[in-house]
Amino acid sequence: GDRAQLIDGKAIAATIRGEIKDEIDRLRSETGGEFNPGLAVVLVGERKDSQTYVRNKKKACDDCGIVSFGTDLPDTATEEEVLEVVKKYNADPKVHGILVQLPLPAHMDEEKILTAISIQKDVDGFHPENIGKLAMRGRKPDFVCCTPKGSVELLERSGVEISGKSAVVVGRSNIVGTPAAMLLQERNATVTVVHSRTKDPERYIREADIVVAACGVAEFVKGEWLKPGCAVIDVGINAVDDATKKRGYRLVGDVHFDSAVKVAGQITPVPGGVGPMTIAMLLQNTLEGAKAARERGE
Amino acid sequence: GDRAQLIDGKAIAATIRGEIKDEIDRLRSETGGEFNPGLAVVLVGERKDSQTYVRNKKKACDDCGIVSFGTDLPDTATEEEVLEVVKKYNADPKVHGILVQLPLPAHMDEEKILTAISIQKDVDGFHPENIGKLAMRGRKPDFVCCTPKGSVELLERSGVEISGKSAVVVGRSNIVGTPAAMLLQERNATVTVVHSRTKDPERYIREADIVVAACGVAEFVKGEWLKPGCAVIDVGINAVDDATKKRGYRLVGDVHFDSAVKVAGQITPVPGGVGPMTIAMLLQNTLEGAKAARERGE
Numbered sequence: 001g002d003r004a005q006l007i008d009g010k011a012i013a014a015t016i017r018g019e020i021k022d023e024i025d026r027l028r029s030e031t032g033g034e035f036n037p038g039l040a041v042v043l044v045g046e047r048k049d050s051q052t053y054v055r056n057k058k059k060a061c062d063d064c065g066i067v068s069f070g071t072d073l074p075d076t077a078t079e080e081e082v083l084e085v086v087k088k089y090n091a092d093p094k095v096h097g098i099l100v101q102l103p104l105p106a107h108m109d110e111e112k113i114l115t116a117i118s119i120q121k122d123v124d125g126f127h128p129e130n131i132g133k134l135a136m137r138g139r140k141p142d143f144v145c146c147t148p149k150g151s152v153e154l155l156e157r158s159g160v161e162i163s164g165k166s167a168v169v170v171g172r173s174n175i176v177g178t179p180a181a182m183l184l185q186e187r188n189a190t191v192t193v194v195h196s197r198t199k200d201p202e203r204y205i206r207e208a209d210i211v212v213a214a215c216g217v218a219e220f221v222k223g224e225w226l227k228p229g230c231a232v233i234d235v236g237i238n239a240v241d242d243a244t245k246k247r248g249y250r251l252v253g254d255v256h257f258d259s260a261v262k263v264a265g266q267i268t269p270v271p272g273g274v275g276p277m278t279i280a281m282l283l284q285n286t287l288e289g290a291k292a293a294r295e296r297g298e
Numbered sequence: 299g300d301r302a303q304l305i306d307g308k309a310i311a312a313t314i315r316g317e318i319k320d321e322i323d324r325l326r327s328e329t330g331g332e333f334n335p336g337l338a339v340v341l342v343g344e345r346k347d348s349q350t351y352v353r354n355k356k357k358a359c360d361d362c363g364i365v366s367f368g369t370d371l372p373d374t375a376t377e378e379e380v381l382e383v384v385k386k387y388n389a390d391p392k393v394h395g396i397l398v399q400l401p402l403p404a405h406m407d408e409e410k411i412l413t414a415i416s417i418q419k420d421v422d423g424f425h426p427e428n429i430g431k432l433a434m435r436g437r438k439p440d441f442v443c444c445t446p447k448g449s450v451e452l453l454e455r456s457g458v459e460i461s462g463k464s465a466v467v468v469g470r471s472n473i474v475g476t477p478a479a480m481l482l483q484e485r486n487a488t489v490t491v492v493h494s495r496t497k498d499p500e501r502y503i504r505e506a507d508i509v510v511a512a513c514g515v516a517e518f519v520k521g522e523w524l525k526p527g528c529a530v531i532d533v534g535i536n537a538v539d540d541a542t543k544k545r546g547y548r549l550v551g552d553v554h555f556d557s558a559v560k561v562a563g564q565i566t567p568v569p570g571g572v573g574p575m576t577i578a579m580l581l582q583n584t585l586e587g588a589k590a591a592r593e594r595g596e
């Protein structure tokens with residue numbers, strides 16, 4: 001039978017990273033070497049997964065010509081010390097983006113630390129003022145959260161029309177579902193946000209031209225729930241036990257891929273869909289931050 | 299046949315204003331006269347309607363024991379002068395809420411002036427940081443916009459269950475539709491936002507347990523579109539020509555009342571529904587601002 005067209009996030013992310021590198025090279029040479037976007041990554045504690053994420057982000061910066069700065073603090077660091085680091089980077093004109101790797105140790109007030117980041121360097125787009133501006137008509141946030149931004153970029157680069165369409169976002173977290181809904185609405189989709197307290201989620205999903213799944217529940221959205229021909233963006237990354245794999249598990253999304261691929265018109269795979277876009281958007285945000293700083297004459 | 303129960307906004311607003319007065323009286327006497335909530339209203343220009351709104355707000359403050367401050371500037375005032383006034387009130391410990399009456403003259407940057415209001419005195423709830431916090435899980439805005447807050451208060455005081463229900467908000471403005479959707483979602487409704495680019499709005503409205511109409515189109519939502527028994531909050535205020543009236547017009551909502559009242563379970567009239575709630579919520583926000591300032595030891 002028919003199968004959905006795969007949205008190749010890995011290839012699209014590679015294209016975007018190439019575009020970013022080219023633009024940085026061009027601006028650097030136009031300015032006689034003066035244009036040097038910089039990203040500062042703050043890592044607190046020794047979590048292995050966080051260390052890997054930070055390493056990957058720094059490597060991605062290197063690849064496209066973004067200067068990366070880093071401060072690693074021990075688990076025992078105080079909130080005050082982290083705030084000092086953030087303040088230092090806020091004041092540093094070589095730094096255009098600041099990223100505090102989450103989660104922070106439990107004894108720290110995440111909200112306080114994230115809100116201390118200058119909104120003009122908030123490349124993660126987590127600051128409430130940036131979220132508020134994203135929600136508002138006629139306002140422009142300095143930055144948009146990377147994963148939802150990457151999700152919408154995948155739709156746009158795959159030629160999926162958003163304006164006038166109905167969209168369902170499954171999940172309403174601050175960093176994925178909520179900003180994804182805002183971005184789709186900004187592009188004139190009619191958006192419904194489904195969450196854990198929604199009765200009968202398939203009732204909404206069945207009518208949607210676009211489905212963004214970000215609920216953190218492995219294979220939650222079934223193919224039978226989908227409207228034939230719809231576009232599916234699967235943000236989920238879940239490890240499920242799999243004895244046939246060397247590592248003992250495999251990664252699946254928040255969509256039941258095997259059934260969904262038979263109904264959807266377009267679909268992202270997991271892995272290789274939204275995942276690679278998140279870092280590409282972080283690089284893009286850092287470049288945008290550097291360009292905005294230059295326009296402000298900094 | 300059956301008719302919907304009317305949600306009497308006038309009566310509910312009067313009850314709330316009584317509660318506010320009682321709480322202020324109590325706190326004032328508990329503090330030996332030290333507790334004096336203050337609202338500052340900034341009016342620029344000579345628009346008759348704006349002057350009436352400002353007069354009504356000040357009168358409402360008087361009635362419940364809120365001290366009102368006011369600065370009236372001419373149409374010819376500069377943006378800088380308005381910003382100076384805002385700054386003065388930001389710094390004034392007797393002022394717990396600052397309201398800049400909209401619209402501002404065309405030569406002023408509304409965004410810049412509204413964003414200059416301290417978020418801790420932003421009783422209109424228009425600051426992007428307050429909107430962002432309203433959108434986010436686990437964050438609390440200092441203030442919530444008055445009209446949407448009043449709309450949800452009407453539902454709650456009428457015993458309409460919100461959690462687990464489906465809601466449609468018609469309209470996505472910064473001051474009504476968007477925050478109304480956020481408030482309903484916070485209370486665990488599954489919310490769809492319909493706007494001018496939505497194809498087939500009745501398709502969404504037909505399925506909704508709760509409809510909030512805020513599109514500024516007279517009698518837009520028809521009774522035939524409604525799910526029997528649903529709750530309808532009509533935010534609209536539109537003047538339509540009516541030769542049988544002395545003034546030559548009458549006020550109607552964004553819902554076609556005569557057909558809707560036959561299908562809905564509960565409905566707000568226009569006038570006398572949401573309208574009176576807006577000022578009541580402004581008073582409530584000012585009281586909350588004064589209580590928060592007191593807790594901060596100001």
Ligand SMILES: NC(=O)C1=CN([C@@H]2O[C@H](COP(=O)(O)OP(=O)(O)OC[C@H]3O[C@@H](n4cnc5c(N)ncnc54)[C@H](OP(=O)(O)O)[C@@H]3O)[C@@H](O)[C@H]2O)C=CC1
Pocket residue numbers: 147170171172173174175176177194195196197198201213214215216217220235236237238254274275276278
């Ligand atoms: N590709 C990437 O780079 C990234 C991928 N992710 C992945 O995306 C997914 C979502 O992440 P995140 O937003 O951080 O997750 P959160 O756990 O923060 O949020 C999950 C959301 O889904 C909702 N939800 C939970 N269960 C259900 C259910 N049964 N039905 C409907 N809604 C439900 C929750 O509702 P409620 O609010 O009611 O609790 C909540 O809003 C995860 O799989 C995560 O691994 C996340 C970030 C980056």
Ligand SMILES: NC(=O)C1=CN([C@@H]2O[C@H](COP(=O)(O)OP(=O)(O)OC[C@H]3O[C@@H](n4cnc5c(N)ncnc54)[C@H](OP(=O)(O)O)[C@@H]3O)[C@@H](O)[C@H]2O)C=CC1
Pocket residue numbers: 445468469470471472473474475492493494495496499511512513514515518533534535536552572573576
């Ligand atoms: N009771 C009270 O105290 C108050 C009442 N009001 C009343 O509430 C109503 C809304 O006010 P406000 O939010 O400021 O208005 P705006 O004009 O700022 O916003 C109207 C919204 O409705 C949408 N819309 C317009 N036409 C249609 C249509 N045909 N179908 C679906 N959606 C449509 C617009 O969509 P798009 O974004 O695509 O343009 C927009 O989002 C008005 O009637 C106003 O008088 C307002 C404030 C206070």
